[in-house]
Amino acid sequence: MWPELPYAAWRETRDTLHMYLQIVGKVRHTLTPKQADWGHAPLYVTARGLNTSPIPHPNGVFDIDVDFVDHAVAVRRTDGRVDRIRLEPRTVADFYAELMGILDRAGLHVEISTMPSDVADGIPFPEDAVHAGYDREQANRFWHVVVCVDRVLKEHRARFPGKASPVQLWWGSLDLAYSRWHDGGESAAGFWPGDARHPLPVFYAYTTPKPDGIESAPVEPAGAGWSAELGEFLLPYEDVRTAADPRETLLAFLETTYAAGSDRGRSG
Numbered sequence: 001m002w003p004e005l006p007y008a009a010w011r012e013t014r015d016t017l018h019m020y021l022q023i024v025g026k027v028r029h030t031l032t033p034k035q036a037d038w039g040h041a042p043l044y045v046t047a048r049g050l051n052t053s054p055i056p057h058p059n060g061v062f063d064i065d066v067d068f069v070d071h072a073v074a075v076r077r078t079d080g081r082v083d084r085i086r087l088e089p090r091t092v093a094d095f096y097a098e099l100m101g102i103l104d105r106a107g108l109h110v111e112i113s114t115m116p117s118d119v120a121d122g123i124p125f126p127e128d129a130v131h132a133g134y135d136r137e138q139a140n141r142f143w144h145v146v147v148c149v150d151r152v153l154k155e156h157r158a159r160f161p162g163k164a165s166p167v168q169l170w171w172g173s174l175d176l177a178y179s180r181w182h183d184g185g186e187s188a189a190g191f192w193p194g195d196a197r198h199p200l201p202v203f204y205a206y207t208t209p210k211p212d213g214i215e216s217a218p219v220e221p222a223g224a225g226w227s228a229e230l231g232e233f234l235l236p237y238e239d240v241r242t243a244a245d246p247r248e249t250l251l252a253f254l255e256t257t258y259a260a261g262s263d264r265g266r267s268g
Contacts, residue, residue: 002145002240002246003148005145005237005241007200007201009138010135010139010141010142011196012135013135013138013139013142014138014142014193015133016092016131016134018119018174019095019116019125019128019131020066020073021043021050021066021169021171021174022117023095023096023099023112023125024043024050024052025043025052026113026117027064027099027110028040028053028055028064031055031057032056033056037179041171042168042170043066044166044168045147045150045167045169046065048069048070049066049067049068050065050066050068050169051064052065057108057110059108060077060078060079062078063075063076064076064099067087068087071087071088071140072085072087075099075106077108083106085099087136087139089132090134091129091130091131092123092125092128092129092131092132093127097126117171117172118172142193145193146176148246149203149250150167150176152251152254153167153176153189153190155247155251156189160180162180163181164179165178165179166178174193175191175192175193176190176191177189177190177191178190185209185211186208187207187258187261187262188205189204189206189254189257189258190204190205191203191204192204201236202236202237203234203236203237203250204232204233204234205232205253205257205261206232206261207260207262210231214260217256217259218256219233219253219257219260220253220256221243223235223239224253224256224257233253235250
C-alpha cells in the first residue's frame with residue numbers, strides 16, 4: 001500500500017524532521033572524504049528508516065541510524081557502543097545539542113555548518129526553538145512512502161547499463177532521487193514531499209543541459225506534465241498512489257521522461 005501524504009497534515013512534523021535530518025546529514029558531509037557529485041553527503045533508505053552509512057573519524061568509525069519504527073536516532077560505534085536520542089516533540093536546538101553532546105562524549109567531536117541548507121529564512125540549529133513538532137504516525141507514514149518510492153527508483157536504475165548514482169535521500173531539499181549520465185547530459189528523477197511554496201508531494205524528472213523542445217515531448221501517465229516554473233516534468237504523488245498499479249505508473253513516468261531528455265527520445 002502506498003500511504004496518503006497530505007502536506008497540511010504533517011507540515012509541522014515535516015519541517016522539524018527536515019532539520020533533524022539536515023543535522024545528521026551534515027555530520028556525514030563534514031567527516032566523510034569528499035566524493036564527486038556530493039556522494040559523501042546523502043542518506044540511504046533502510047528497512048526501518050534512514051542511515052548515513054559508516055562515517056570515518058580520527059577516533060573511530062560510526063554511523064547514525066534514524067529509526068522510524070522505534071522512533072529513535074542511534075549513534076553506533078564499531079566498538080559496540082550505542083547512544084540513542086528519542087524522536088519525540090522537541091526543538092531543533094535541543095536535538096542538535098543532544099546529538100553533538102553524544103558525539104563529544106564518545107570522542108567523536110565534529111563541527112558542522114549550523115545554517116540549514118536549501119531552506120529560505122533558515123534558523124541556525126542551536127537557535128531553532130520554532131520547529132518542535134514530531135508526530136510518530138506522520139513520520140512513519142513518510143518513511144513508508146519513501147520505502148515504496150525507493151523500490152521503484154532502484155528497479156528503474158537497474159535497467160540502465162551506464163553510469164548512475166545510488167538512490168539516495170538529499171537532506172538539503174528532502175528528496176529521494178538518483179541520476180543517470182549519458183551522451184546528452186545528466187537525467188535525474190525523484191520524489192519530493194513538498195514544502196510551503198509547493199504544498200503537494202510530487203515526482204519530478206529533468207535533464208541537464210535542458211534539451212531543446214523537451215517541454216512538448218510526450219510523457220506518461222496522463223497526469224504528468226512540464227512545469228515551466230520549475231523547468232522539469234512533474235507528476236503528483238496522489239496520481240501514483242491511487243493508480244490501479246502504482247509501480248507501473250511510476251515506471252512509465254520515469255522511462256518516458258528519461259526518453260524525452262535523452263538522444264533516443266528526441267530522435268523519436
